[in-house]
Amino acid sequence: MSQLSSELPAFPMAKAKGCPLDPPPEYARLRADRPVAKARLWDGKEVWLITGYDEIRSIFTDPRISVDNTQPGYPWLSEQARTVVLTGGVKPVGRMDPPEHTAMRRMLGQGFLVKKIQNMRGDVEALVNGLIDDILAGPRPADLVTALGMPVPSTALGWVLGVPPADKRLISLVPRLFDEDSGLEGAMEARAELFAYIDELITHRESEPGDDIISHLVGYYQKGELSRNSVLTQAVTLIAAALDTTRSMITNGILALLQHPEQAAALIEDPDLVPAAVEELLRYTVVTEFSSKRVAAEDIEIAGETIKAGDGIICLISAGNRDEKVFTDPDTLDVRRDARQHLGFGAGIHTCIGKQLARMELEVVYGTLFRRIPGLRLAVPFDQLVFRNTFDVQGVRELPVTW
Amino acid sequence: MAIARVHLDASKCVTSGQCVLTAPEVFDQREEDGVGMVLTDTPAPELLDRVREAAAGCPAAAIRLLHQPSARVAGG
Ligand code: HEM
Ligand code: SF4
Numbered sequence A: 001m002s003q004l005s006s007e008l009p010a011f012p013m014a015k016a017k018g019c020p021l022d023p024p025p026e027y028a029r030l031r032a033d034r035p036v037a038k039a040r041l042w043d044g045k046e047v048w049l050i051t052g053y054d055e056i057r058s059i060f061t062d063p064r065i066s067v068d069n070t071q072p073g074y075p076w077l078s079e080q081a082r083t084v085v086l087t088g089g090v091k092p093v094g095r096m097d098p099p100e101h102t103a104m105r106r107m108l109g110q111g112f113l114v115k116k117i118q119n120m121r122g123d124v125e126a127l128v129n130g131l132i133d134d135i136l137a138g139p140r141p142a143d144l145v146t147a148l149g150m151p152v153p154s155t156a157l158g159w160v161l162g163v164p165p166a167d168k169r170l171i172s173l174v175p176r177l178f179d180e181d182s183g184l185e186g187a188m189e190a191r192a193e194l195f196a197y198i199d200e201l202i203t204h205r206e207s208e209p210g211d212d213i214i215s216h217l218v219g220y221y222q223k224g225e226l227s228r229n230s231v232l233t234q235a236v237t238l239i240a241a242a243l244d245t246t247r248s249m250i251t252n253g254i255l256a257l258l259q260h261p262e263q264a265a266a267l268i269e270d271p272d273l274v275p276a277a278v279e280e281l282l283r284y285t286v287v288t289e290f291s292s293k294r295v296a297a298e299d300i301e302i303a304g305e306t307i308k309a310g311d312g313i314i315c316l317i318s319a320g321n322r323d324e325k326v327f328t329d330p331d332t333l334d335v336r337r338d339a340r341q342h343l344g345f346g347a348g349i350h351t352c353i354g355k356q357l358a359r360m361e362l363e364v365v366y367g368t369l370f371r372r373i374p375g376l377r378l379a380v381p382f383d384q385l386v387f388r389n390t391f392d393v394q395g396v397r398e399l400p401v402t403w
Numbered sequence B: 001m002a003i004a005r006v007h008l009d010a011s012k013c014v015t016s017g018q019c020v021l022t023a024p025e026v027f028d029q030r031e032e033d034g035v036g037m038v039l040t041d042t043p044a045p046e047l048l049d050r051v052r053e054a055a056a057g058c059p060a061a062a063i064r065l066l067h068q069p070s071a072r073v074a075g076g
Helices: A026-033 A053-060 A077-085 A100-112 A114-119 A123-137 A144-149 A151-161 A169-178 A180-207 A213-224 A227-260 A261-269 A270-283 A357-372 B016-021 B044-055
Strands: A036-040 A046-050 A292-296 A300-302 A306-307 A312-314 A387-390 A392-397 A400-402 B001-006 B027-028 B035-039 B064-070
Touching: A036 A306, A046 A053, A053 A300, A053 A312, A053 B016, A077 A180, A100 A114, A100 A213, A100 A227, A100 A292, A114 A123, A114 A213, A114 A357, A114 B016, A123 A144, A123 A151, A144 A392, A151 A213, A151 A227, A151 A300, A151 A357, A169 A180, A169 B016, A180 A213, A180 A227, A213 A227, A213 B027, A227 A261, A227 A357, A227 A392, A261 A270, A261 A357, A261 A400, A270 A357, A292 A357, A300 B016, A392 B001, B001 B044, B016 B044, B044 B064
Parallel strands: A046 A312
Antiparallel strands: A036 A046, A292 A312, A300 A306, A387 A392, B001 B064, B027 B035
16 A cells, blocks of 8 residues: 555645634544544645554654654755754653653653652642642632743642742743743744853753753863763753643643543542543643654565554644544543553653653642632633644633633 | 562652652652662562552652562473
């Protein structure tokens, strides 16, 4: 079987009317007929789309697959993305292949120790409870993107990065970095400010090290194992990879629960369900639809197709997470199912480095919000919600709620 | 009876912490870089299911459960 290049479908694909967070309906057709299929990108280049769960896992764990975005076949989704991402020239951890990648994960490993993240839980609970106090004391409707989605991940990331608690600059930079309103110019300006800000933190940690990621990276730099520029790049990458994703996941998850009140009620009734609900929401509402781009370093036979060395690949997590071979009744949200094998944090060596931290934040938010405000509901009709999809992360722009 | 031995290839580990979450009685992480380590390489039989789960769940495929016959197997 081979596809005629003249009839290749265009990628990205259109979403159905209804919920803009649902994967495009074409993914299900592809998964059934051709889980490894070619499509055409905006620049005329061909790309392999992977839509089957098993096939995605197999690409994620295949050592012949690279994440190197300087390869000519690497699939870019826009000229703007290519320009912004390739500026600077130092590779972030997510674009390194082994052995460079393995070494970099180790330099970052101390900041994400399971024990360390577990010890932060009490602080995250206090943070979330304080923010919910503010919501309850404030006007209705409240926008949960600004009230929870932004402050929770940026405060928690500030703790692991070693941002002084009184310093609110990180929080104020997030909306300008990620929102469409700021435009390319505004985003580049915010990006430059972010680099300058992190540079300042690095200088501070050179003389006053603490037990935080920037200090650990500075330690490797001082030992001559890492360039100062790489310290800067890795720190900025963590911010870029952590904030928009977690913010969107917090609010998409809340939205999905508001749309399925019986599921939210189950969480209030049985708080032990919360960890399973987090996994199910990560399966069901994928925020990083286009995150997992690859390029083949060698020829690969998969699902009856041959991916040639140099070919670009996109693993469609939202398609894999709805694969009926793995998840019964995949289009139904069910917080009681065991969804732990979902691909929401990727799989294989590039699996999300911040997933323990993100999971904990999500558990605390979903577990606390619906318990403390049981009458929570959308303050506008669903079809008036505005969605955004910038920098490969999709989510709701504002989530107005009342109670 | 066969003895199961747990082996963790530290050179492959990507410091995900998955093994520690799955079987904290058997795995821990090195403080200095988060690399997984085996606390007891011959865990109690009741832990073996979770060790298998940890091996299957390791994103770097760094964990193996090796079976070593403790005595000659009957019938060769
Ligand atoms: C709910 C929130 C999050 C989601 C859904 C998410 C999702 C993902 C996914 C799907 C990948 C794999 C990308 C690929 O296959 O190429 C990934 C990688 C990554 N994530 Fe996350 N992430 C989240 C939160 C975070 C946080 C909080 C941090 C940091 C504190 C973080 C840092 C990273 C980094 C550095 C990588 C690259 C890892 C590597 O290539 O080795 N993420 N994330
Ligand atoms: S699960 Fe694998 S990659 Fe993760 S810490 Fe354990 S050994 Fe390392």
